[in-house]
Amino acid sequence: MIMRKFLLAGLTAAFTVGLALAGEVAFVKYDAEKKALTVKEGDAEATYTVTDDTKAKRGEKDAKLENVLKYFGEKAKEGAKFEIIVDKDKKTLTEIKLPGKK
Numbered sequence: 001m002i003m004r005k006f007l008l009a010g011l012t013a014a015f016t017v018g019l020a021l022a023g024e025v026a027f028v029k030y031d032a033e034k035k036a037l038t039v040k041e042g043d044a045e046a047t048y049t050v051t052d053d054t055k056a057k058r059g060e061k062d063a064k065l066e067n068v069l070k071y072f073g074e075k076a077k078e079g080a081k082f083e084i085i086v087d088k089d090k091k092t093l094t095e096i097k098l099p100g101k102k
Helices: 002-019 065-074
Strands: 020-031 036-041 044-058 061-063 081-087 092-098
Touching: 020 065, 044 065, 061 065, 065 092
Parallel strands: 044 092
Antiparallel strands: 020 036, 020 081, 036 044, 044 061, 081 092
């Protein structure tokens, strides 16, 4: 019985972690043609694909993905901080969360 609880807890934790990985990153560049967002995570750069299913937020409010991508293409400065959630494949963004407006 105890073993079953540990096994269930382990599977639940693995499933939850496997769904998505989140973290704060710094903006490097956005390639609109490839829909590829390059960010810096610590000392390493990573490039992720933006899809039509990627959600966007500004603060706690939903935002239009097209507006967020336009911001990355035209106004974002290298090093700007924001959060991302990456799908389990670690290549596709499921959510982009910009800081709220001041």
